[in-house]
Amino acid sequence: MKLIHFSDPHAGGSAEDWMAYLDKRWVGVFNYRFRRRFQHDLKLLEKAVRYTLENPPDVVVCTGDLTSTGQPGEFRQALDIMRPLREAGVPMLYVPGNHDCYVKRRKCVDAVRQAVEELCDYRLEDLPLVRRIGGVDFILVHESRPTNLISSCGYLTRATSDFVVDYCAAPKTCPRVIVGHYPLIEEQPLLRCRHRLWGQKRVVDLLRRNVIDVSLCGHIHQPFAKTDATGRGEYSAGSVTRNGTMAQMEYLADRDIFTRRQIDLH
Secondary structure (H helix, E strand, O other), X not given: OEEXXXXXXXXXXOXXXXXXXXXXXXXXXXXXXXXXXXXXXXXXXXXXXXXXXXXXXXXXXXXXXXXXXXXXXXXXHHHHHHHHHHHOOOOEEEOOOOOOOOOOOHHHHHHHHHHHHHHOOOOHHHOOEEEEEOOEEXXXXXXOOOOOOOOOOEEOOHHHXXXXXXXXXXXXXXXXXXXXXXXXXXXXXXOOOOOOEEOOHHHHHHHHOOOOOEEEEOOOOOOXXXXXXXXXXXXXXXXXXXXXXXXXXXXXXXXXXXXXXXXXXO
16 A cells, blocks of 8 residues: 655635634734745645656545635635646545634635545545545544634544544454544643644554554644654654655555655655
């Protein structure tokens, strides 16, 4: 089984309606105008799509933050670039990030739902769920929700962690990969209290005991790998448009290991 993993394109732009200045979007718009637009280059997402089409995997995994403030126009920028993947019939797994679920404004909520349906063969409301592709079970979890002005936290709800624990209680018939936006393993919980995932303890235990083999995430813009000799553990793809990085992974069933190669799109 071969997969391509990328994350955090952060397509952005100006406020798309005057009400953006009455909710959290003004923070994201300000951030994009004065910082993100100088750091993120959507041409690197185009390169990621071209590489994927030239080296077709069994599945493409995107771990969120297609946008900067969750506005429909931002989603359209990213989806237009990614459309060739769907047209080529490449199975895609996408879970929203905190910037995709930025506010409760109806048109923004509808935009993230439409993005999931356009990219994937499931709906946002279907999460959490399990998809078996190439002899690997992918556990898809939705951790993002609108938060206050200073928080970028995620939440693994009790219902979601119950779903994961219950699924993992069944006999293991193939490798298990959990897909979420936030890293499960947090090494600096106090320093990162505004950016971390809450409610993840039971799932982290499953990952550390290899009941779950691999966690794929984004959110952290620098790629990292916290793994053992068999490739089991947690991987972040980093930001595809900021660092020009994504990952190509394989599960080698004959050796029961995961391999990972970082792709430099520069």
